[in-house]
Amino acid sequence: MSLLHLVKVDLKKMTxxxxxxxxxxxxxxxxGFTTASGMEILKWIAGKFQDFGSEININRIPLYHFPDIWQxxxxxxxxxxxxxxxxxxxxxxxxxxYRTLRQNIIDGLxxxxxMLSKILMNVLLSLMSVGMLLVIILFTGLIYTPDLAWADIVxxxxxxxxxxxxxxxxxxxxxxxxxxxxxxxxxxxxxxLSNMIEAIIKLNVFRFGIENSFGWLKQFFPLESITNxxxxxxxxxxxQEIQDSVSMVAVLIAIGWAILFNYFSYLRxxxxxx
Amino acid sequence: MNLETVLSIQRLTKNFGKLCAVNQLDLEVKxxxxxxxxxxxxxxxxxxxxxLMGVTHPTSGSFTWxxxxxxxxxxxxxxxxxxxxxxxxxxxxxxxLELNAMIKGADPNNIPKVLExxxxxxxxxDKYRTYSLGMKQRLAxxxxxxxxxxxxxxxxxxxxLDPMGIAEIRQIIKRIAADGKTIILAxxxxxxVQKVCTHFAVLRKGKLMHSGPVDDVGKGxxxxxxxxxxxDLSIYLQEFVGSASIxxxxxxxxxxxxxxxxSQDLNKFLFENGIITSHLVTxxxxxxxxxxxxxxxxH
Numbered sequence: 001m002s003l004l005h006l007v008k009v010d011l012k013k014m015t016x017x018x019x020x021x022x023x024x025x026x027x028x029x030x031x032g033f034t035t036a037s038g039m040e041i042l043k044w045i046a047g048k049f050q051d052f053g054s055e056i057n058i059n060r061i062p063l064y065h066f067p068d069i070w071q072x073x074x075x076x077x078x079x080x081x082x083x084x085x086x087x088x089x090x091x092x093x094x095x096x097x098y099r100t101l102r103q104n105i106i107d108g109l110x111x112x113x114x115m116l117s118k119i120l121m122n123v124l125l126s127l128m129s130v131g132m133l134l135v136i137i138l139f140t141g142l143i144y145t146p147d148l149a150w151a152d153i154v155x156x157x158x159x160x161x162x163x164x165x166x167x168x169x170x171x172x173x174x175x176x177x178x179x180x181x182x183x184x185x186x187x188x189x190x191x192x193l194s195n196m197i198e199a200i201i202k203l204n205v206f207r208f209g210i211e212n213s214f215g216w217l218k219q220f221f222p223l224e225s226i227t228n229x230x231x232x233x234x235x236x237x238x239x240q241e242i243q244d245s246v247s248m249v250a251v252l253i254a255i256g257w258a259i260l261f262n263y264f265s266y267l268r269x270x271x272x273x274x
Numbered sequence: 275m276n277l278e279t280v281l282s283i284q285r286l287t288k289n290f291g292k293l294c295a296v297n298q299l300d301l302e303v304k305x306x307x308x309x310x311x312x313x314x315x316x317x318x319x320x321x322x323x324x325x326l327m328g329v330t331h332p333t334s335g336s337f338t339w340x341x342x343x344x345x346x347x348x349x350x351x352x353x354x355x356x357x358x359x360x361x362x363x364x365x366x367x368x369x370x371l372e373l374n375a376m377i378k379g380a381d382p383n384n385i386p387k388v389l390e391x392x393x394x395x396x397x398x399x400d401k402y403r404t405y406s407l408g409m410k411q412r413l414a415x416x417x418x419x420x421x422x423x424x425x426x427x428x429x430x431x432x433x434x435l436d437p438m439g440i441a442e443i444r445q446i447i448k449r450i451a452a453d454g455k456t457i458i459l460a461x462x463x464x465x466x467v468q469k470v471c472t473h474f475a476v477l478r479k480g481k482l483m484h485s486g487p488v489d490d491v492g493k494g495x496x497x498x499x500x501x502x503x504x505x506d507l508s509i510y511l512q513e514f515v516g517s518a519s520i521x522x523x524x525x526x527x528x529x530x531x532x533x534x535x536x537s538q539d540l541n542k543f544l545f546e547n548g549i550i551t552s553h554l555v556t557x558x559x560x561x562x563x564x565x566x567x568x569x570x571x572x573h
Contacts, residue, residue, distance in 0.1 A: 005376070012373050017364050103360040106327045107377040107417075108350035273330045 001109075006117040007124060009109075010091075013100075014121075019090060024125075027083040028132060034080070035073045035136050039064050039144055061237050064144035069137055070156035071233040071244060074163045077133055078230055081167050082192070084125055085174035089187045092118060092178035102274045115266045122171040130164045162229040162246045169226050169254050172261035179265045198223045222261075225253040278305040279341065280425055280456050281326070286335035288321050288480075295321040297480040298335070303458060303473075305424075308451045310467035310488070311460040312565060313477035319460040320357055322477070323429055327354050340424070350378050353418030354427035359410040363403035367394055367413050370402055371420055380421035388416040392446060408439035415446055425456040432466060444470060468561040476568050484568045491561050498529045498537045501553035502544065514543050526553065 014020040042063065046056045062068050095101040104114055141153065174191055181187040198221055206214065218224055228250040231243045281303040288296040296318040303309045311319050324330035326337060328349055339348040361370045368385065375382045389395045392412035397405070405413065411431055418426055428447070432440040447470050451457055461467055467474050468488060475485040500511065511520050511527055516535030521528040529540065537556040544551060 001379075009373065009376050012369070012376060013362060013365075016366075016369055017362075098362060099360045100362055102329050102356075104377060105329050105346070106349065106354050106356060107374055108346050108352075108379075109377050110346035113346070271331075273324070 001113055003116070003120060006113055007120045010117040010121045014091065020087065023083065023087040023090070027080060027087070028128075030083070031077055031080045031129070032132060032136060035076055035133065036140055038073070038076070039140065059146070064140050066141050066145045066148070066152040067154075067156035068233070068236075069141045069145075070159045071230065073137055073140075074133060074159045075230050075233050077129070077163065078166055078227075081129070081170050084129065084167065085171055085191060086188055088122060088125070088171050088174045089178045089191060090184055091121070092175055093182060093184035093187055096182040097184070099274075105274065111269050112266070115262070115269055118175055118265075119172070119262055122168055122175060125171060126164050126168040129167050130160055133163065134160060156244070158246045159230055162251065165251060165254050165258065166226055166229045169258040169261070172258050172265075173222065173226075176261045176265045176268075179268050195223050219250065220253055222257045225250065225257055229254055279303070280305050280307075281337065281339055281458070282341075283322075283326075283337040284335055286322065286325060286337055287333045288318075288325060288330060289333045295480050296325070296332075299477075299480070299482050301475060301482065301485065303425075303456065305456050306454055307473045308447075308457045308459065308471045310471035310474035311458065311477060312464065312467055312474055313460075313462065314569075315462055317477040318480035319477060320429055321480075323354070323356050323427055323458075323460060327352070327356065327427070329356075350421065351423055352425050352427060353421060353423035354429075355414040355418050355431065356427070356429045358430075358433070359414035361402045361410070361413065361417075364401060366399050366401055367405070367409075367416075368398040370413070371417055374417045375420050378421040384420050384422060388419045391419065391449070392416045393442075408435050408442070411435060411439070411443060412446070415443070415450075419450070423455070425458065426450060427458045427460075429460045430462070431459070432461075432463065440466075464560075464562045464565050474561070476565060478569055488561065491558075491564050496531045496536060497557040498531060498540055499553065499555040499557060500527045500529055500540070500544075500551055501525070502549050502551045504549045507549060510544060510547055510549060511540075514540060516540060516543075 039058075042058050042061065046058050049056050063072050095104075101114065105111065109117075142148070145152070173194070174187075177191055177194075178184075178187045181190060202218055202221060202224070206218065219228055229246065233242055233244065236242045236244070279302055281301070283299055283301040286296055286299040287294070299318075299322060311322070313319050321330060325332045326339075326344070328344065328346065337344060339352070342348055361367075362373070365373070367389070371385045371388070372382055374380070375385065386395065389398050392415055394409060394412055394416060397409065402410070402413070411433075415428070415431065418428070431447070432443050435443065444466070447457065447459070451470065459467065459471060468491070471488050473485075473487050476483040500507070504510075508520065508522075508527065511517055511529055514529075516532050516539050518530045518532045520530070531537075531540070537554060541551065541554055
């Protein structure tokens with residue numbers, strides 16, 4: 001079956017499902033509004049300060065200036081991927097709950113095709129996020145940047161690729177969790193707690209002073225590797241040094257995890273009697 | 275009849291931990307048969323069908339569809355509903371069938387036809403979750419038919435239906451069988467199998483107990499129920515060369531016939547001796563009787 005056909009199969013399942021539209025709608029609307037309205041919020045804060053007699057020059061904080069805008073907006077967008085991942089969890093746990101996964105296979109889908117249709121859906125959702133952000137960044141960047149220079153616009157655009165990987169790897173993680181747990185409520189709770197659970201594990205592994213010699217291992221943890229793709233940019237406005245480019249090592253680790261997540265999901269599907 | 279083999283099963287086995295759900299099963303289904311799989315609940319019918327449809331991994335043994343090794347491509351040629359109907363509850367009947375057609379690579383133009391066949395056309399745009407159990411079962415049959423499959427697998431298709439629903443499903447199955455399709459029908463309802471099937475197999479605790487044509491069920495010894503207003507009837511019945519044994523039950527004589535003797539022979543004999551019967555009924559063994567015999571033979 002062609003890849004396009006597999007995407008269509010999964011879209012057919014989702015496009016008449018109201019929850020899908022509600023969650024995706026919420027995701028894209030909040031993502032769009034939040035990222036596009038940062039400057040307005042900043043203006044509003046400055047206005048409030050003015051009421052109290054102090055001055056903030058918002059042009060001194062180039063949030064929406066090329067090239068800063070890439071990393072700024074993409075980092076903020078990364079916070080919203082949890083919403084999309086809940087949609088992915090619902091989509092896969094529904095299939096277990098309704099037992100439609102079983103019927104799909106009886107009807108003649110291979111387990112690999114089923115897996116692929118879910119992976120391709122994740123690719124599609126990630127691409128849509130990237131596309132939406134690209135449009136918002138170009139629009140707001142062109143509006144707010146005072147002195148436009150072509151080089152500045154292109155610089156930092158590599159974060160868009162990192163963002164794709166960030167969303168896709170996280171959705172792959174959500175899919176895997178859904179396939180192993182199979183119940184939507186429990187999966188969503190685990191998904192929300194994942195970062196905390198990983199932090200606790202790291203805390204326990206790296207105590208007793210091995211932090212210094214083995215601290216570099218932290219970047220290999222799955223959720224940390226996804227976070228590391230787009231580092232927090234804002235301390236730079238408080239005169240702190242930040243990493244303002246995509247790290248190749250982070251990309252490779254995240255790709256590794258994305259492959260592993262999907263591979264584990266496939267193994268699970270392949271081995272199970274469903 | 276074309277005796278091309280559609281399904282051939284060799285020593286198929288499935289263990290769930292210590293429990294052996296299907297045990298060294300051998301079976302053949304030929305084209306055009308309406309094949310009934312009989313067995314009490316938990317005898318391994320659904321597990322067997324699950325393995326045949328690729329959702330359950332066999333522990334050992336093998337099977338072929340149309341002489342080919344099974345794969346998702348062979349499954350597309352089969353229409354199957356296992357256990358109970360499975361659909362997306364939030365999609366309409368129509369959309370569910372469209373999805374089935376996409377997966378099976380079937381022509382979506384078949385959908386109106388199959389909906390008509392199961393009499394669901396008027397409800398096709400309603401969400402599946404609003405359907406009654408009978409409608410769900412009928413939609414399941416429609417989805418199995420949407421790819422115009424060579425073979426149809428139905429697992430307890432009348433489960434939980436009211437008598438009218440059962441009659442409807444039977445009518446549909448008979449109509450499909452009349453089209454020359456091969457049907458595998460799993461059921462624990464003997465009467466259902468006897469009414470619609472040409473062949474049947476009996477499973478018990480995962481083992482094949484019996485397999486053969488339904489027509490053979492009535493063969494072999496025959497019992498004739500006789501009554502006549504004649505004082506010496508029992509004496510004449512004993513004199514008849516064809517009687518193996520005679521019992522009196524509820525005021526009627528039950529004559530067990532020897533092989534090769536039938537009710538007409540008995541009738542002729544009595545008539546020649548001047549006895550005119552007021553009651554003469556040939557009783558063939560029902561599938562139910564045979565089924566219980568097969569099951570009790572095992573233990």
